[in-house]
Amino acid sequence: MDVDEQAKKIxxxxxxxxxxxxxxLNPDEERVDxxxxxxxxxxxxxxKRYCPCRIITGDAEEDRKIICPCVYHEAEVGExxxxxxxxxxxxxxxxxxxxxxxx
Amino acid sequence: MQYVAIIxxxxxxxxxxxxxxxxxxxxxxxxxxxxxxVSDLMKNGTVILFITQNNCPACEQTLPKxxxxxxxxxxxxxxxxxxxxxxxxxxxxxxxxxxVSATPTTVVLRKDGAAATFVGVFDENTVKxxxxxxxx
Numbered sequence: 001m002d003v004d005e006q007a008k009k010i011x012x013x014x015x016x017x018x019x020x021x022x023x024x025l026n027p028d029e030e031r032v033d034x035x036x037x038x039x040x041x042x043x044x045x046x047x048k049r050y051c052p053c054r055i056i057t058g059d060a061e062e063d064r065k066i067i068c069p070c071v072y073h074e075a076e077v078g079e080x081x082x083x084x085x086x087x088x089x090x091x092x093x094x095x096x097x098x099x100x101x102x103x
Numbered sequence: 104m105q106y107v108a109i110i111x112x113x114x115x116x117x118x119x120x121x122x123x124x125x126x127x128x129x130x131x132x133x134x135x136x137x138x139x140x141v142s143d144l145m146k147n148g149t150v151i152l153f154i155t156q157n158n159c160p161a162c163e164q165t166l167p168k169x170x171x172x173x174x175x176x177x178x179x180x181x182x183x184x185x186x187x188x189x190x191x192x193x194x195x196x197x198x199x200x201x202x203v204s205a206t207p208t209t210v211v212l213r214k215d216g217a218a219a220t221f222v223g224v225f226d227e228n229t230v231k232x233x234x235x236x237x238x239x
Contacts, residue, residue: 031160038158053161053223054205055188055198084205084223086160 006040007033010049010068014087017069023077023088035087039068053085129233131217138200140193145212148180149237151230152210154203157189162207165224169209172230181234213237 001009011025011032018025025032038052050056054066065071073083081090137145144150153169155162173183186194188203201210201218209221211233219233 031164034158034160034163038160041158051205052158053156053207055156055203084161086164086224 003037003040003044006043007036010039010043011036014068018088021074021088022091024091026082026086026089027092028086031086035085038085051085129211129219129221129229131211131213131219131233131236133215133217135200135216135218137212137216138193138197140197141200141212142216144182144184145214145216147182148214149182149234150210150212151181151183151234152197152201152208152212153183153185154194154198154201154206154208154210155185155187156206157187159206161224165207165209168225168227168230172227172234175231176234181238211237 014032014036015025026035035052039049042048042050042052042056046056048063049068050063051066051068051070054070056063056066068085068087070083073088076083077088077090082088141150141152151169151172153165155166169183169185176183186197188195188198188206198208201208201220203220205222207223209225209230211219211221211230213219214237219237221230221233
């Protein structure tokens with residue numbers, strides 16, 4: 001499977017995962033595509049979906065923490081509204097979405 | 104007597120508050136020996152390291168901010184250096200020395216080697232304050 005195909009699969013998985021966890025994907029789709037590609041490149045190179053913005057140390061136990069979804073993402077979404085890699089985002093208020101559909 | 108006690112408490116508080124943590128929330132940590140690559144850059148004054156890696160979307164997102172800061176300090180004694188840890192072992196070593204675990208990490212270095220680090224997409228005004236502190 002080439003990197004682009006792998007990135008698409010990762011993006012689909014991330015969308016499903018976000019929904020299951022009550023998050024959403026970053027509304028900036030270009031950013032999501034970049035992260036998915038970064039994850040796909042690392043999957044191809046290292047065999048694991050390591051977060052593209054974290055450092056692979058070579059210590060298997062440490063590095064397990066940064067396989068997407070990493071151990072930090074829930075706290076980061078809770079605290080900053082997004083994970084460090086900008087893939088997962090806190091759910092935007094449904095009020096705003098409703099008001100957009102009114103008029 | 105009460106006044107003396109109050110003054111003593113206030114004095115202690117002011118000493119405690121004059122540590123390294125600025126009100127903006129960054130801290131210059133001392134005791135790090137800069138690697139040669141960095142100490143060479145420090146000969147010219149304050150140094151800003153922008154540590155990145157390949158396929159890092161947050162690095163790309165932060166790049167315009169660092170470019171903007173670089174323009175603002177053009178012609179001063181502030182040196183900007185971008186280090187991609189995927190590109191060389193010396194860059195990787197710099198990352199290890201400054202405890203980089205995620206990218207981008209921006210390191211503001213004072214003349215004495217003390218370092219303030221900012222992980223992720225930073226707030227430009229905060230980093231600018233750190234640069235100004237480092238130049239004092």
